[in-house]
């Protein structure tokens with residue numbers, strides 16, 4: 001961490017103290033605080049989807065391993081087809097996929113897709129381009145040397161780089177590794193993420209609601225978000241009431257079991273906001289106290305023991321925005337991913353929005369059809385109220401309205417993070 005402010009020991013005024021820093025600096029601090037989990041495991045390819053590679057992978061096998069026919073047809077030696085056509089070539093044998101390579105250079109050989117082209121031949125004539133005449137084929141067009149033959153190593157060459165450490169394994173990566181004959185792959189172990197929903201007012205969906213209480217929305221939103229990442233494992237500590245003791249106890253337990261701790265709620269300025277105090281009382285420290293962003297200003301980032309601490313505000317829109325913009329990049333770093341930043345998409349505002357120029361504002365947006373420039377148009381959903389569940393539930397993405405701008409007008413080029421991107 002580049003700077004550190006100790007968590008306040010006694011009096012919780014986190015919402016009123018600490019320098020206000022830009023959101024990109026806050027995200028960079030969070031990411032810098034995280035170190036990739038060191039342990040690795042070797043997984044069968046069938047269970048490795050979505051996991052993060054722990055090493056570079058280099059090809060040990062040429063692909064294709066032999067010169068292979070790309071078509072059903074007849075293998076020939078192109079330069080044996082000389083003079084004036086049509087040409088008549090005797091069929092001297094047959095070779096199918098899975099047959100051992102053969103040696104031949106006379107006439108032609110019936111060959112099926114994927115079969116090794118016999119040594120001595122260099123070209124395959126598609127069966128549609130010739131006709132059978134007794135024990136021979138007749139071709140009218142001179143074949144081009146090398147036509148319809150996949151040359152050994154033309155796809156992958158032994159020694160070539162296939163994957164880098166820090167890649168997320170996708171189905172097509174696994175296919176490539178399987179093509180190399182690899183049964184397993186070394187990946188980073190899953191990141192253990194503790195989730196604590198603070199708030200005396202919270203009840204779980206399905207429970208009865210008493211006056212003054214609300215249902216816990218953030219828990220399922222964060223659980224579902226994290227469950228989409230195969231590199232993440234959630235340890236859910238449930239709802240913890242707004243008392244110093246309860247929050248400190250939950251944090252202490254989470255710090256011993258988790259690589260990262262995410263709390264929601266209890267980070268602003270009121271006397272029931274105990275998260276900052278509890279981090280301090282547990283010997284932790286906070287490096288991000290207040291961020292020039294809306295929603296999400298009181299988000300906290302620091303360390304508690306060896307664990308990365310991410311204290312997200314309780315309002316659901318603020319939880320979502322701070323999770324995606326600040327927490328997730330840091331969690332990706334813990335997972336060992338080489339790309340940690342959000343994936344941005346360029347789009348064009350089709351709305352007018354007044355904002356404060358001294359901060360970054362994030363608003364939920366819906367995508368509309370692209371304009372003539374090929375960029376999608378955006379409609380804004382409300383004013384991005386911090387507490388709104390409805391607006392975020394209807395959003396295709398979160399648009400970033402940058403600092404230094406006080407009015408976004410139709411035609412303004414902005415960037416969005418699509419919410420379907422994991």
Ligand SMILES: Nc1nc2c(c(=O)[nH]1)N[C@H]1C(S)=C(S)[C@@H](COP(=O)(O)OP(=O)(O)OC[C@H]3O[C@@H](n4cnc5c(N)ncnc54)[C@H](O)[C@@H]3O)O[C@H]1N2
Pocket residue numbers: 015016197198199201202214215216217218219264265266267268269270273295296297298312313314315316318386387
């Ligand atoms: N005097 C000040 N008051 C507030 C400030 C400030 O700077 N000075 N900041 C405001 C901002 S901005 C935000 S954002 C909120 C953040 O509050 P906390 O993180 O301390 O969260 P809570 O007060 O616990 O809750 C806020 C709000 O969200 C509801 N909530 C909490 N957890 C959940 C959950 N799991 N699911 C659904 N809803 C949840 C909670 O009931 C509150 O309504 O503080 C402002 N105040």
Ligand code: MOO
Pocket residue numbers: 293294295296297298313315317318386387
């Ligand atoms: O930090 Mo807030 O602006 O109510 O989400």
